[in-house]
Amino acid sequence: MPDHKRTDDTNDAAFGTEGAAPDTGAEAARRRRRAQFLRELHEAKELRNRVQPRRARAERMRQALRMRTFRW
Numbered sequence: 533m534p535d536h537k538r539t540d541d542t543n544d545a546a547f548g549t550e551g552a553a554p555d556t557g558a559e560a561a562r563r564r565r566r567a568q569f570l571r572e573l574h575e576a577k578e579l580r581n582r583v584q585p586r587r588a589r590a591e592r593m594r595q596a597l598r599m600r601t602f603r604w
Contacts, residue, residue, distance in 0.1 A: 581588035
């Protein structure tokens with residue numbers, strides 16, 4: 533019954549191999565994109581903190597309050 537197999541499945545492993553490793557090339561590309569995004573996000577936050585120091589201080593105070601009231 534071939535119509536039950538998905539056509540968009542990128543992992544072409546046999547049916548009996550559960551837990552097969554994902555495509556390492558796609559995973560590496562995803563990690564590179566994520567790292568680039570996080571670098572740009574961090575840079576943007578630093579720039580905002582330099583441009584608007586009062587707002588940045590207020591945000592730090594709110595974050596500190598959230599961390600104090602957070603229950604593990």
